[in-house]
Each structure stands twice: as C-alpha cells, then as structure tokens.
Amino acid sequence: MRSRAFAAIVTAATLVLAPAGFAAADNVDPGQGMTHMKTAAGLMASLEEVGVVMYVQGGATASVMGESIGAPDGRLILHVPITSDRRVIQHQGSIFTLFNTTNSQQVQIQNPVINLKAGTVKGTVRQADNSTVTVFTIRNAAQLKPKVTVKAGVRTTTYVGVRLSFAPGIAGTLASLLGAPDGTIADRAPFATADITLKSVA
Numbered sequence: 195m196r197s198r199a200f201a202a203i204v205t206a207a208t209l210v211l212a213p214a215g216f217a218a219a220d221n222v223d224p225g226q227g228m229t230h231m232k233t234a235a236g237l238m239a240s241l242e243e244v245g246v247v248m249y250v251q252g253g254a255t256a257s258v259m260g261e262s263i264g265a266p267d268g269r270l271i272l273h274v275p276i277t278s279d280r281r282v283i284q285h286q287g288s289i290f291t292l293f294n295t296t297n298s299q300q301v302q303i304q305n306p307v308i309n310l311k312a313g314t315v316k317g318t319v320r321q322a323d324n325s326t327v328t329v330f331t332i333r334n335a336a337q338l339k340p341k342v343t344v345k346a347g348v349r350t351t352t353y354v355g356v357r358l359s360f361a362p363g364i365a366g367t368l369a370s371l372l373g374a375p376d377g378t379i380a381d382r383a384p385f386a387t388a389d390i391t392l393k394s395v396a
Contacts, residue, residue: 224348227392229285229308231272231358234384238263238270244374245296250274252288276308278392283308290317294372301371303329308390310335315358321371330358330385349396356388 233248241248242264250256254274262268277286290303303317306329313335314328332338334357341352360368365379372378 224393224395225278227276227278227350227390229272229274229276229283229388229390231270231274231386231388232259233270233272233386235267235269237383237385238268239266241292241378244294244378246292246294246372246374246378248290248292250288250290252285254285254288272386276390276392283310283390283392292368292372294374297373299371299373301368306330308332310338310353310356314361319371322367327364327367328361329364331361331382333357333359344396347396349394351392351394353390356390358385358388359383360385 238248247263248270250272254272256273257271259269259271263270274285274288277284285306285308288305290306291300293300300321302320304320306315306317308315310332313332315330315332316326317329318324318326319329334355338353338356341354343350343352360379360381360383362382365381365383366376368374369376369378
C-alpha cells in the first residue's frame with residue numbers, strides 16, 4: 195500500500211527519475227551549480243514505516259538507490275540546482291517535501307540556504323508560519339576543503355563529502371507538523387552526504 199502511495203506521489207510531483215550515481219547536469223553559468231545528496235541508509239525506510247515519504251520539487255530531480263525506498267539500505271539521490279554569491283549558496287525555488295500518507299499532512303522546506311562557514315542549512319517552513327529555521331547542521335564544516343578546477347574560462351569549486359544531520363530540535367518539530375509519532379526522526383540524526391559544485395568566471 196505504501197509503495198503504491200509513494201508511486202502516486204512521485205507521479206504527482208513529476209519527479210525526473212535518473213540513474214543512481216553522480217549526476218552530470220551541472221549548469222555552467224557563473225554563479226550557479228548543483229548539490230548532489232545521498233540520504234543516510236535506512237532513513238527513508240524508517241520514515242516509510244510510519245507512512246512518511248520525501249520528495250523534491252522546483253527543478254530538483256530524484257532517484258532511488260537500492261532495490262526500493264523501503265529497503266534497509268535504500269536511499270534517495272537528490273540533485274538540486276543552486277545559485278550562489280560570496281555570502282550564501284541557495285537552492286532557490288527548490289522545495290524539500292515530507293508527506294504523511296496516513297493523514298495527508300506535509301512539511302515543505304523552501305529555498306534551503308547553505309552556509310558553509312556557519313555549518314548550517316536554513317530553510318523557510320511554510321507550515322511553521324513561514325518561519326526560516328535551521329533544518330540541518332553540517333557536521334564536518336571545519337574539515338571541508340574546496341577542490342578548484344578551471345576549464346574554458348569557467349572555475350569549478352567542489353566540496354565533497356558534506357555531512358548533513360537534522361539540526362538539534364528540528365526532528366520533533368517536523369514530526370509534530372506531520373502528525374507523526376514522537377521519535378519518527380531521531381534528534382540530530384544523519385540526513386545525507388552531499389557534494390556541492392559551484393561555477394564562476396575564472
């Protein structure tokens with residue numbers, strides 16, 4: 195039943211399914227790039243146990259890694275466009291949605307903003323009075339080192355292995371907004387590993 199519900203949601207959201215692995219659709223325009231995320235093993239399965247599924251909208255694409263999203267090692271691969279300036283990296287126009295199939299309640303995290311220096315990812319949560327909150331923390335922010343390459347006048351800056359976890363306290367808030375049981379998401383649980391690619395004029 196949940197597998198059918200998930201399939202229906204994916205169809206309704208018009209997600210573009212792509213093969214698992216590092217996607218190569220980076221935008222070469224200066225100031226833009228992509229974030230490629232792989233959710234933590236088991237996270238999607240634990241959410242599905244209580245009827246909660248996740249998908250992305252607003253230009254982002256997703257695919258399932260493994261036999262199914264409900265498998266113990268099943269993961270979502272999220273490929274999300276970003277824009278950037280000297281201060282922030284924004285998933286402008288992108289929405290991360292958690293949807294509870296048992297009661298049709300959802301949480302939408304809009305326009306997530308990555309701050310590598312602060313080690314945070316903030317987003318606007320429509321269901322929390324459009325508040326901007328810290329959704330994820332970057333556990334290894336201090337250890338991240340950029341890899342820079344230059345080709346055809348375009349500078350590519352890549353941060354590999356960014357480790358995202360749910361920010362302290364946000365897990366309980368998300369569960370409450372979803373009408374899901376306490377502990378649906380463990381406090382500070384790992385969310386995903388990510389590679390961030392930015393393009394600029396060399």
